[in-house]
Amino acid sequence: MSPAAAEVRSAIRTVLASWAGLVAEERHLEPPARDIPALARFLCQHVKWLARHPAAGELVDEIRELTRNARSIAYPNSVRRVTLGCCPDCEGELVALIRPRDDFLPSEIVCTTSPSHTWPVTCWTTLARQIRGSQAQGSKEKVLEP
Secondary structure (H helix, E strand, C coil): CCHHHHHHHHHHHHHHHHHHHHHHHHHCCCCCCCCHHHHHHHHHHCHHHHHHCCCHHHHHHHHHHHHHHHHHHHCCCCCEEEEEEECCCCCCEEEEEECCCCCCCCCEEEECCCCCCEEEHHHHHHHHHHHHHHHHHHHHHHHHCC
8 A cells, every 4th residue: 555545544544533533422422443434334324413513514524625635546647447347249347437527538438358349428328228238138148048
């Protein structure tokens, strides 16, 4: 793990622990363990209470800043890669390359196996229909197999 990633992870744990501590103290509850998943679950369980708290705006601001920092470390070139599933045209895997609006290249879906299998944003709906159709056909074939 890079030092920057470790630093932002530590900041996330600190902020979540601080807010969980506030909830536990004001609601007279046992605080959760100081690991990120436990802290996040605890805060999610009390989100309605937190939303009514006078410091709710501060919580939102802190989480927004942490999210921004974490994304900038996870995606340093601002391109997000999201794995979508199987390519409908081959055995490859589909990955969405989501770029910022001001990027020179457009966002697209690409196949990890065949460079010719690409879909621009304008074709994503058609691709989704094609994938659903091939998934439905595949499930019918599985039912028909002896």
